[in-house]
Amino acid sequence: MELRTPLCAWHESHGGKMVPFAGYRMPVQYETGVIAEHRAVRTKAGLFDISHMGEVLFAGPDALANIQNLVTNDCAGMPPGRVRYTPMCCENGGVVDDLVVCRMGEGRYLLVVNAANRRKDVEWMRAHLSGDVKMEDISDRVTQIALQGPAAPEILKKVAAPASIPEKYYTLVEHGTVGGISCIVSRTGYTGELGYEFYTGPKDAQKLWELLLEAGRERGLIPCGLGARDTLRLEAGMPLYGHEMDETVTPFEAGLGFAVKMNKSDFIGKKALEGHESPERVRVGLKVTGRGIAREEQDVYTGGEKIGRTTSGTFCPFLQAACAMALVARNSSAAGTPVEVDVRGRRLPAEIVPLPFYRRA
């Protein structure tokens, strides 16, 4: 059985090429294609249906204490409207998921988790709750839409008053109004561009989607699918759970040490991570220098010796280059190191480069 977001019918009647993803029927692209959609986000703007993501509400006097125990980042002292990115680890220090913690009003917190991990995360979190806390999986009641690209701010200004528009990156407005529709407006994204993510109820989803498309039409806003979402995040050097990290990879190995606060009194996985802040293997970027495309799960060699494995790889449509991320031995991870990737039996030359591959101007 495949879950449908409130926008499914819209995608189907507007040329969406529908595919199964994380139990949902989602558009991987529209008739424009992945490349055009990717480039639109880099040069103008794109609109994404990301309703498949999971949303979990925490409330009650011990909400923060529970979140602090579950995640590696320090979420104390977040004022309402602040958003923080964090891994969530298991006892052995491996990553259960990466997510954002949003501080809402009245001591409530909204956690936004990966679609593919929603049920796992909810079970995990529920199993580790203690004290006076209420946890609720509200994913099925929330539609999430992302507006991303250099034109995003001016598009949003056409349909939302300044009070509804979060100014700083990683902040949100809880009670925003966009085109008359109540929604959370979050200045966050997974593309490496300026942009916003909107959370609203299913009944207003299509209206919000259509009014944003209309507001952005002159600026070149187009709907974009999951294909472009993946190429954009990869080009921007952003990790994807299940690729750059999973339960066998620590946040330090994944390059997420900035979101691990070892001076926090305790959190699940802290003990296992102690002393491992400088791990034996690290995440690097690879730029292919030969002819071909490196993909995920391919062995990486230098000087004939295997040093690691790719975790993601594709042809990046804006940079027009094949790029990949890999987990390799720290002592072979210096930028500039020439490597070879085993692509279906052929050794493809590449070079270790600093991340991200692309950074917006």
Next chain:
Amino acid sequence: MNLPTDLKYTRSHEWVRLLGGGKAEIGLTDFAQKELGDIVFVNLPQEGDGLVPGETFADVESVKAVSDIFSPIGGTVEEINEELADEPEKINQDPYGAWLIRASGVKEGETLLSAEEYRAFLAGKEGA
């Protein structure tokens, strides 16, 4: 669905243009290029390579994935389409013009379909 009647087709969505004198051109159908999405890379064989009906002789890469291309015919690779090295998107834009290889010494494979048979095959797929 665009299906030129002067071509032969396979169930794996390749087309063959028989040129006479034992020569042929091979490419991907409109259905194939739509399924693949934007093509970003083409891996062609070398001139002189042998071709066996039903066996992989090339692959194309879309943003997301690699797809093997199966030879409709037996023979030898005579020429590869160099244009596709720099402009693989030609396969999406002009699937029946963007030939991948030209072959010589061509022997027809057993399972080549006419345009009508391929159309019926596609229709059957959609109904499944």
